Amino acid sequence: MSSSNTCPACQSSFRKLCGQKNNLNIYICSNCKSLYTPIGEVTHLFAYDEYYTEDNELTDSYVPEFINEVMADIIAVFAPYRRNNRLLDVGAGSGNLLAVATQAGWQAEGVEVSPHSVDFLKKNNFKIFHGDLHSASFPNDNFDVVTCSEVIEHVPEPLALATEMHRILRPGGLLWATTPHGAGISRLLLGTEWTNVAPPEHLCLFSTKGMENLLKKAGFNQITIEVRGFNPFEIFHNLRNWLIPGKKERLTGGERVEKGYQLNAALTSSPLRKTVKNSLNEALNITKMGDSMKIWAVK
Numbered sequence: 001m002s003s004s005n006t007c008p009a010c011q012s013s014f015r016k017l018c019g020q021k022n023n024l025n026i027y028i029c030s031n032c033k034s035l036y037t038p039i040g041e042v043t044h045l046f047a048y049d050e051y052y053t054e055d056n057e058l059t060d061s062y063v064p065e066f067i068n069e070v071m072a073d074i075i076a077v078f079a080p081y082r083r084n085n086r087l088l089d090v091g092a093g094s095g096n097l098l099a100v101a102t103q104a105g106w107q108a109e110g111v112e113v114s115p116h117s118v119d120f121l122k123k124n125n126f127k128i129f130h131g132d133l134h135s136a137s138f139p140n141d142n143f144d145v146v147t148c149s150e151v152i153e154h155v156p157e158p159l160a161l162a163t164e165m166h167r168i169l170r171p172g173g174l175l176w177a178t179t180p181h182g183a184g185i186s187r188l189l190l191g192t193e194w195t196n197v198a199p200p201e202h203l204c205l206f207s208t209k210g211m212e213n214l215l216k217k218a219g220f221n222q223i224t225i226e227v228r229g230f231n232p233f234e235i236f237h238n239l240r241n242w243l244i245p246g247k248k249e250r251l252t253g254g255e256r257v258e259k260g261y262q263l264n265a266a267l268t269s270s271p272l273r274k275t276v277k278n279s280l281n282e283a284l285n286i287t288k289m290g291d292s293m294k295i296w297a298v299k
């Protein structure tokens with residue numbers, strides 16, 4: 001079996017077919033339990049030219065308040081790594097992280113594949129490279145911090161991406177990344193019905209074991225992985241669909257994100273709700289069942 005058919009996280013060729021979506025096979029790795037569609041079976045990659053248009057719109061005005069608060073908390077964690085003050089956001093998207101990092105005094109720049117997003121970021125005076133990370137050819141040991149949020153699940157060669165992020169970080173620099181958790185509560189309850197199971201847009205949903213393996217292979221040490229959060233709206237929505245015969249509507253990616261925002265805003269709106277949310281998150285992390293993976297890895 002060629003490497004384009006093995007698990008992108010741990011390179012094992014042992015796997016079980018667990019379903020199909022968008023005419024593509026979805027496998028679960030027998031070794032690390034990551035969920036993936038082998039790149040060797042993908043005939044057309046997802047078109048990122050169409051990202052951040054109509055349903056996924058970029059606007060200056062609409063950033064839910066809690067997102068800026070969450071971003072500010074994330075950026076604060078980077079402070080101990082500040083030496084040369086350079087921060088890179090891989091997949092800068094709508095620029096939320098770049099904006100908050102800049103406010104915190106970082107010399108922040110981004111790379112982004114979507115031309116719509118690049119136009120938007122340039123218009124807003126961000127330093128941005130249009131293309132993938134390899135094409136940007138940054139020097140060795142260049143950044144204090146590299147961030148990579150909701151990107152690694154999309155790329156055909158995640159090990160090559162992780163290795164490149166390791167190369168451009170200075171020794172002792174921090175990689176901070178997020179990605180959906182392929183072995184969390186929503187995947188276990190919804191299986192391939194979970195909207196994050198979405199090839200060819202999402203090619204690999206990592207387990208913690210798979211992610212740890214990948215990062216070690218890329219050269220990182222001091223790896224910390226947390227799995228927290230879930231989107232109950234999606235689970236309830238799907239349960240309702242199963243209970244009402246003949247009803248088979250699905251949430252689109254945009255709706256999923258929107259409902260997730262609404263829930264998060266509702267759950268952070270009062271101290272009591274915050275406590276409930278934090279306890280739930282803690283329980284999901286202890287049981288390794290959360291849907292969202294957060295990663296800190298030091299070079």
Ligand SMILES: [Zn+2]
Pocket residue numbers: 007008009010011012029030031032033034210
């Ligand atoms: Zn694997």
